[in-house]
Amino acid sequence: MTGIREYLRPASIEDAWAELSARGEAARPIGGGIDVHLYVPPGTTVLVDLTQAGLSYVREEDGVVIGATATFTQIRESTAGESYLGGVLRDVLARVASPLQRNLGTVGGTLGSAHPWSDVIPLLLVLDASVVVYDGARRTESVADYLAGRAAGERPLLVEVRLPPAAAGSACAFEKFAATGFDVATLNCACFATVRAGRCEAARIAVGGTPGLAVKLADAEGHLMGQRWNPKTIARAAAAAAAAIDARDDRRATAAYRRKLAQVGVARCLRRICAEGGGTE
Amino acid sequence: MTITVTINGSLRTLTIDPGDRLLDVLRREGYMGVKVGCRTGDCGACAVLLDGRAVNSCLVFAAKADRADVVTIEGLERDGQLHPVQEAFLDEGAVQCGYCTPGMVISAVDLLSRTADPTEEEIREALSGNLCRCTGYVKQIQAVKRAAERMRRDPR
Numbered sequence: 397m398t399g400i401r402e403y404l405r406p407a408s409i410e411d412a413w414a415e416l417s418a419r420g421e422a423a424r425p426i427g428g429g430i431d432v433h434l435y436v437p438p439g440t441t442v443l444v445d446l447t448q449a450g451l452s453y454v455r456e457e458d459g460v461v462i463g464a465t466a467t468f469t470q471i472r473e474s475t476a477g478e479s480y481l482g483g484v485l486r487d488v489l490a491r492v493a494s495p496l497q498r499n500l501g502t503v504g505g506t507l508g509s510a511h512p513w514s515d516v517i518p519l520l521l522v523l524d525a526s527v528v529v530y531d532g533a534r535r536t537e538s539v540a541d542y543l544a545g546r547a548a549g550e551r552p553l554l555v556e557v558r559l560p561p562a563a564a565g566s567a568c569a570f571e572k573f574a575a576t577g578f579d580v581a582t583l584n585c586a587c588f589a590t591v592r593a594g595r596c597e598a599a600r601i602a603v604g605g606t607p608g609l610a611v612k613l614a615d616a617e618g619h620l621m622g623q624r625w626n627p628k629t630i631a632r633a634a635a636a637a638a639a640a641i642d643a644r645d646d647r648r649a650t651a652a653y654r655r656k657l658a659q660v661g662v663a664r665c666l667r668r669i670c671a672e673g674g675g676t677e
Numbered sequence: 678m679t680i681t682v683t684i685n686g687s688l689r690t691l692t693i694d695p696g697d698r699l700l701d702v703l704r705r706e707g708y709m710g711v712k713v714g715c716r717t718g719d720c721g722a723c724a725v726l727l728d729g730r731a732v733n734s735c736l737v738f739a740a741k742a743d744r745a746d747v748v749t750i751e752g753l754e755r756d757g758q759l760h761p762v763q764e765a766f767l768d769e770g771a772v773q774c775g776y777c778t779p780g781m782v783i784s785a786v787d788l789l790s791r792t793a794d795p796t797e798e799e800i801r802e803a804l805s806g807n808l809c810r811c812t813g814y815v816k817q818i819q820a821v822k823r824a825a826e827r828m829r830r831d832p833r
Contacts, residue, residue, distance in 0.1 A: 398696060401696075402695055403696075405740070429736065429738050430718060433718070434736075443740075445740070447741070469730065490802070493806075494718075494719075495731070496718070496724055496806035496807075497718055497736065497806065499732045499787075500733070500736060500737065578805065
């Protein structure tokens with residue numbers, strides 16, 4: 397690839413931060429590096445590969461802790477991938493790209509690139525994930541805050557993603573609409589709910605690829621919170637999600653079609669949550 | 678810059694540019710079984726094993742392979758004997774024009790190194806990143822099944 401003059405593989409996050417800080421705008425951190433091959437940011441001359449910085453782990457520890465350079469395959473094959481919320485990580489990550497790319501792609505790379513079609517971001521939003529970042533000191537923030545900071549130009553390094561332990565009666569589902577098996581999403585959505593004794597105690601809905609970046613939809617969630625979990629509330633929440641998304645036309649789909657997809661996708665997710673154990677406790 | 682990488686069991690020291698793709702470096706070094714297809718990670722023709730896992734070498738910076746173990750299609754045979762996956766591809770007629778075959782075989786080797794008795798669904802999933810423009814997917818799946826049987830019977 398032309399333009400890249402230096403490739404560094406620091407042994408710690410602190411070293412990586414020092415290298416990036418010293419080189420400024422010309423330097424870019426990478427995990428698997430897929431994104432830089434496909435969309436090289438203009439002016440990039442230095443790549444700082446984080447895969448030797450000790451962040452390639454997946455641990456079950458008060459929920460799940462995923463190091464920034466853990467690959468999608470590694471997450472899928474981990475014990476947590478199998479067990480967390482009925483295997484939601486294993487199942488959803490199977491919908492991301494191809495096996496060959498999943499052996500390279502990392503959770504940190506996905507968040508760092510923050511592509512609007514990312515299948516991982518809506519999932520992390522509804523799982524109420526937080527991230528540990530480093531910019532000279534470590535701090536923890538929500539995924540939504542991380543993405544907002546990123547949009548405002550902040551570039552802390554991602555250290556790890558943390559998924560909280562799931563309460564009893566919780567389930568999560570994901571839906572993706574794409575032109576081919578591993579094309580990026582025309583639209584995707586993820587839903588999470590905790591249902592006890594037939595009543596919804598927690599609900600999170602996120603829709604991505606609208607074609608904007610995934611966001612949580614508080615209006616739609618409000619139609620579920622505290623309500624009986626039944627086809628009527630599901631239909632109301634799905635309709636509210638479709639109305640709330642920032643749907644726009646692009647080469648993949650029209651805004652109107654995206655609203656239809658959002659309605660169908662959210663309804664499917666919520667019905668699957670019902671079928672897969674939400675509410676059975 | 679210089680990298681030291683084990684390719685098909687041989688330790689090699691290579692001079693590369695920091696932005697070089699592993700695909701281009703391998704072909705420059707004579708490993709022509711690594712095919713150039715899309716160069717965007719879509720077709721899988723350039724697949725190699727990087728530390729035991731199948732990856733699109735077009736999406737890997739060669740610098741990432743420093744101190745790593747790389748296996749190309751040329752590195753699968755042992756003492757003049759083809760790998761069971763290669764043999765099964767021949768026996769099942771799973772090779773048509775042959776361009777996608779090295780990548781398909783590499784993906785299958787990755788699968789069978791972890792799953793001795795894969796289901797058809799697992800085989801289809803494992804090969805889903807390898808496109809065959811002759812569209813010969815049925816025989817390739819049969820070939821992986823046959824290779825799995827042979828490897829269970831006669832582990833190497």
